[in-house]
Amino acid sequence: MTDVILAGIGQTEVGEHWGIALRDLALTAIRQAQADSGGLEPGALFVGNMLAPNLSNQAHLGVLLADHCGLRGIEAVTVEAAGASGGAALRQGYLAIKSGLVDVALVVGVEKFTDQVGAGVDAAVATTSDSDFEAVQGLTATGQAALLMRRYLHEFHVPAGGLAGFPLVAHANGAGNPNAMFRKAIKPEVYSKAEMLSDPVNLFDAAPHADGAAAVILTRADLLPKEFSHPLIKIAASTVSTDTLALHDRHDPLGFWAARESVEAALHKAGIALEQVNFFEYHDAFSLYAALSLEAAGFAARGEGWKLAEDGSIALKGRIPCATLGGLKARGFPGGATGVYQAVEAALQLRGVAGSCQVAGATFGLIQSLGGPASTSVVHILEKIG
């Protein structure tokens, strides 16, 4: 079957962009991606966005962004799957190229949290949980993570501060990413003194909501322009799995079933073993989600994911580097843009241009975009093929 080539990448800095409109964030990322691709002209636009209808009073982003970004007329649509919206948009772009009906697909993830402040943001994010049975009781996303983290610490006898390694690695890596929201390594005592958000989730266990946009261009190899000069990267696998939306409907809340299923299916499709994966961009919206994602993917046994952050395994030179450009924790968590940032960052790694964040000799990158506590899991494997 046709290979889907990741032919162009673009991104804005992640942060608090009070003065930049959502559409202009997208414009910056899209222009970069088009230029990076050697000038490919997209025939379809897939927008990954999580909360603009609530945070920015703006739905119908497909046509808005197509028009604003100089692509008036083309097919355009918004794809939403909570925090996995970016990954889901990438998946739709991939299907479009695979269908043979779209030659060049543009995928942009964009989010603007600073259009709201305070409780408005929590309420908006809570719309991605089960509104009738969870949000209505006052359960927030951080509250969900706290319930899970408390259970994890208890069930697996994790010592106090046992998850600190995740934000420490993320911040260490973010220091080398010029687009990261936080570019400064932190010390263990900063973590241990951090204020509590929802016990036991502290400030450094939760990734910061942020503004940002990232874009990628997908096409077939035979359509690459002569000007295209980057190493060739294909999407070797694209999978989506879902679980229950509500936590209380899970038989095994610490299992992250959809995260496991989607990774296993992706490895099968890519025809590789887990050991061949050179780095893993997980969805560390919370420190615990990083631990559970490592376990679900098979990098650690049940209850032992946290140890990989303690023993250096997930560091840039470790067994399985994670959050290599800062992850959600240090690069920042721009909602539905996040999954597209992962694709951009994986491309930087596979092209070998990740600077001080570079993972040496990377051929296969695994990226995973989660919606909620792995209620939705979208996985892509990117492969350097030339």
Place this chain on the structure above:
Amino acid sequence: MTDVILAGIGQTEVGEHWGIALRDLALTAIRQAQADSGGLEPGALFVGNMLAPNLSNQAHLGVLLADHCGLRGIEAVTVEAAGASGGAALRQGYLAIKSGLVDVALVVGVEKFTDQVGAGVDAAVATTSDSDFEAVQGLTATGQAALLMRRYLHEFHVPAGGLAGFPLVAHANGAGNPNAMFRKAIKPEVYSKAEMLSDPVNLFDAAPHADGAAAVILTRADLLPKEFSHPLIKIAASTVSTDTLALHDRHDPLGFWAARESVEAALHKAGIALEQVNFFEYHDAFSLYAALSLEAAGFAARGEGWKLAEDGSIALKGRIPCATLGGLKARGFPGGATGVYQAVEAALQLRGVAGSCQVAGATFGLIQSLGGPASTSVVHILEKIG
């Protein structure tokens, strides 16, 4: 290339379902569609929804509905393009089958307007226009339609009540649709005495917001179960075009450019002439949009679309029957479900089971799902092939 077969259909009654949750509306339509298909098991779910994040505080519908409808684990995502969300979800399902990566795709459109009342609904709908430049000024969807309608009446010297034919035909047809919100023909004097919503758009020039869910199952012909007993229907074409989001950015606001482009492209892909289309399910959110859609598609010259409602052309036995089961005006306008209702109704026509709404001997059905004033236009041509 692989034909995409429309293998199953389901729908709820359209109306005010105060006592039924959004997820249960979807469940009813999905179960019907699965049974109708002979028991096909979907591998992916595409949800068309317009406003649940605002109206129902519920995003992340993909996983919510997959789990609630007995499909836990499958790929699931929400697709949004304002009023065209249903058509856009159908398009994603079509691309998924065409890609060869999904065997059976379930497309459900669902909307629940009665989770909000009054100004909350207007504000939610306004998020589908350009929030920063239109909604913020107080422009509503009905206000947009009123601006366009006033211009149309003026520019083309349309007599008072010249657009009355559209709701009259819709209501006449809706009387024969057991799932329509309004099942009663209306008389011309009812239209002429109707209260004004936003002059010159009166109560009968605007389709009623409503609750409802519709579902279709798509697959390849070789995967149809032995139990499948319906006439065979394929999707002969699937296209999407966009225009500007904001009306003030249009060179020719009465042109409905995206509506024209998408129909022309669809006819080309289906390999048929406009004259071969046996019926046209247009997006009559407003009477004027029906007139402009007829003109854009090529059924009428510029400024003369309204005459087709006056002279019987769009009636069931006319030259080009429209809104054959009531259209948005009489079947009702359940937001992002609407485009999927059109597909279900087209299937009923092509199967020859549309009862008193039947268009005799229909082979090709054209359905068009609009977001805003044809800011997004999604077109499908359904063809009876056996």
